[in-house]
Amino acid sequence: MRHDGGEGDELALGTQGWQIFDATAPQEGERVFEKRYNSAFKDTGLGEYLQEKKITEIILGGLQTEYCIDATCKSAFERGFHVWIPAHTTSTFDNDYFTAERLVEYFEKKMWDGRYADVRPVDEIIGKIKIFPNS
Template sequence: MNQKNTVVLIVDVQNALMEAHPFREEELTDNLKAIIHNARQTGLEVVYVRHDGGEGDELALGTQGWQIFDATAPQEGERIFEKRFNSAFKDTGLGEYLKEKKITEIILGGLQTEYCIDATCKSAFERGFHVWIPAHTTSTFDNDYFTAEQLTEYFEKKMWDGRYADVRPVEEIIEKMKNFPIS
């Protein structure tokens, strides 16, 4: 991982999802804020992806729920890609943008673990990106089959780590960023 070829990718941290109180909400917010802050301090680009769920959806374009959550919001000039599918790469231009910038590594976080983060992680891997997922920077909600805790633990420890991504403690990812030379 180095400063020239790495980007932080924050996916779907939007008001409607955060107002529904995802699992480990406070830890998720704190971890994402720390990753974003340290990325900016070391000159890493932070890129956002925002989901448009379509008319009538809680994430419908232009609604309050669609807006990026204030605690993790982009600064002026940071890129936001709009999506309508689980993968941040499908029909968004994100893949082309990252290749044009010669990005080879992605630090990925956001919502929801088993939907958009999983699809984005695997799509990035298939496109040749090295994916880093700081532990506890993704979250989700309980469903009829699994608790949110079971889902996040399963994806972080069993599905992604060593297969599609390197899942590491937040502190380790931040330490790697702090060791980047400031350009």
């Protein structure tokens, strides 16, 4: 998933911020979806793609915890996907009210886990990947 923040934004199409981080670059044949909204599902074709592939579970991580990750988590849940979030795999920035660390902790423990997603240790999620078909 790649976010285009629109003209003038630090994540605008073609800017350095829009580029996919090398360590997470897609492998040969993997699809990249472009988004303009917080949710990875709004106007991207992601939901249809996952349905077509008969994918019912997703693993979610990334930036920014209280915006894109939260919106995508809840949107996936509403579409009937089982959402797994490996603990400490989302990130954000300090704001006027909370530190980044407190925001991540709040969303993982109070908002998502047991409501919209299962937040589990990374090792547990990696173990689940090994049992998914075609993994």
